[in-house]
Amino acid sequence: MSLFSKLKSRLMKSSSKIDEGLEAIVEDGGAESGIEEAFVEETSGTPKAEPAPVPEPEPEVVPEPHPDPEIVPQPLPEDQPVDVPQELPVAPEPDVRPAPVEMPAEQPTEVPFEIPTEIPVEDVIEAPAETVKPGFLGRLLGRKEQKTVTRRVLDDDMLEQLEELLITADMGVETSMRVTAAMAEGRYGKKLSVEEIKRLMAREVARIMEPVAKPMPLYRKTPQVVLVVGVNGSGKTTTIGKLASQFKAAGKSVVIAAGDTFRAAAVEQLQVWGERAGVPVLTAPEGSDPASLAFDAMTKAQESGADLLMIDTAGRLQNRQDLMEELAKIVRVIRKKDETAPHNTLLVLDATTGQNALSQVETFQKLADVSGLVMTKLDGTARGGVLVSLADKFGLPIHAIGVGEQIDDLAPFDPEEFAAALMGLEV
Numbered sequence: 072m073s074l075f076s077k078l079k080s081r082l083m084k085s086s087s088k089i090d091e092g093l094e095a096i097v098e099d100g101g102a103e104s105g106i107e108e109a110f111v112e113e114t115s116g117t118p119k120a121e122p123a124p125v126p127e128p129e130p131e132v133v134p135e136p137h138p139d140p141e142i143v144p145q146p147l148p149e150d151q152p153v154d155v156p157q158e159l160p161v162a163p164e165p166d167v168r169p170a171p172v173e174m175p176a177e178q179p180t181e182v183p184f185e186i187p188t189e190i191p192v193e194d195v196i197e198a199p200a201e202t203v204k205p206g207f208l209g210r211l212l213g214r215k216e217q218k219t220v221t222r223r224v225l226d227d228d229m230l231e232q233l234e235e236l237l238i239t240a241d242m243g244v245e246t247s248m249r250v251t252a253a254m255a256e257g258r259y260g261k262k263l264s265v266e267e268i269k270r271l272m273a274r275e276v277a278r279i280m281e282p283v284a285k286p287m288p289l290y291r292k293t294p295q296v297v298l299v300v301g302v303n304g305s306g307k308t309t310t311i312g313k314l315a316s317q318f319k320a321a322g323k324s325v326v327i328a329a330g331d332t333f334r335a336a337a338v339e340q341l342q343v344w345g346e347r348a349g350v351p352v353l354t355a356p357e358g359s360d361p362a363s364l365a366f367d368a369m370t371k372a373q374e375s376g377a378d379l380l381m382i383d384t385a386g387r388l389q390n391r392q393d394l395m396e397e398l399a400k401i402v403r404v405i406r407k408k409d410e411t412a413p414h415n416t417l418l419v420l421d422a423t424t425g426q427n428a429l430s431q432v433e434t435f436q437k438l439a440d441v442s443g444l445v446m447t448k449l450d451g452t453a454r455g456g457v458l459v460s461l462a463d464k465f466g467l468p469i470h471a472i473g474v475g476e477q478i479d480d481l482a483p484f485d486p487e488e489f490a491a492a493l494m495g496l497e498v
């Protein structure tokens with residue numbers, strides 16, 4: 072199964088929510104208009120004298136690494152409605168997709184991910200209602216005489232409904248307004264189908280997410296200290312286990328420090344992950360000072376020549392001042408060993424908390440100088456839109472996303488795949 076299919080099937084709840092909502096919105100006031108794309112392909116054959124109108128190129132909305140190829144007018148078959156979106160050529164695929172970590176150029180890394188599939192970027196213009204007769208082969212195979220698609224005129228009412236739909240998918244008010252406004256630009260008063268709206272929205276979402284999709288950087292300095300923070304149960308321990316396994320597979324020597332010294336169960340859980348990843352876990356007696364464990368772990372990591380030291384911390388709610396101060400102490404103490412540490416402070420966020428993730432980022436940013444985000448539990452939640460909201464509001468790098476509880480269920484963040492999966496697009 073490709074990563075996209077995996078992501079899509081796991082983001083099912085978010086995408087089906089948007090899917091169903093869009094169907095209802097377009098049905099509400101829409102009318103049958105034009106034909107389905109699949110049917111167009113089957114019936115194409117007789118070239119039309121006049122080329123289709125060329126959709127206006129919009130370079131400003133195209134995410135940078137995937138520029139729109141030039142669109143060439145194609146002769147259309149006789150009976151085809153002229154404005155049905157045409158497939159655009161897709162830029163060549165990279166051989167490998169980036170891992171959630173960024174390796175220095177001279178250290179090539181085996182990347183355990185499959186090749187991504189891009190969202191075909193299409194423009195959309197109004198299609199007139201028209202009846203299409205199937206070709207000879209279509210008739211012979213008993214294909215349907217006509218398959219129509221419902222389109223609705225994009226007006227204020229529809230825009231408002233679209234905005235509300237995105238808000239229910241946890242995109243937040245401002246981001247939802249931004250996405251709908253951008254998709255409406257130049258299209259107000261035109262008729263759009265569900266598929267066309269999905270593609271336009273996916274393009275806007277990908278454009279917002281593009282600048283924040285960055286693998287976690289790896290530095291020459293060793294041990295590179297990665298401090299992992301977040302509220303209780305957000306998925307810190309699981310993420311450390313998954314990341315450690317990927318670093319190890321990339322040839323790095325990794326040490327984990329079990330900084331949640333308050334809960335014996337948390338330490339045991341980390342030890343299990345350490346075993347799975349084949350990475351040593353340094354622990355301290357229950358109730359001991361986590362800052363002191365961090366200091367000892369730094370010493371051991373330095374002595375053993377480890378490349379990375381990943382420090383787990385106790386889950387803390389933003390309103391627990393004592394725990395927040397303890398986190399600041401951990402940072403102060405490890406800086407005694409290396410004043411540039413921690414080199415990465417990863418904030419792990421649970422997608423199921425929805426908009427609450429925004430206030431978590433604000434609080435942790437003040438306290439711990441967050442350098443990047445990992446969003447967990449994107450599988451099985453209808454709140455995947457929160458990631459768009461986070462990207463729009465904070466612009467913090469999103470290094471990886473958690474899409475399950477298994478060791479390899481941590482994927483690099485790919486904005487186009489994510490946008491397509493969120494919108495329930497077939498690519």
Ligand SMILES: Nc1nc2c(ncn2[C@@H]2O[C@H](COP(=O)(O)OP(=O)(O)OP(=O)(O)O)[C@@H](O)[C@H]2O)c(=O)[nH]1
Pocket residue numbers: 301302303304305306307308309310331337340385386387446447448449450451472473474475476480
């Ligand atoms: N479905 C799913 N579950 C996840 C994911 N990441 C973590 N979990 C689950 O979330 C629960 C909490 O994960 P932990 O890694 O223990 O979270 P934590 O932040 O270390 O928790 P505390 O130690 O209480 O602060 C566990 O049951 C994990 O299996 C994910 O990406 N998808």
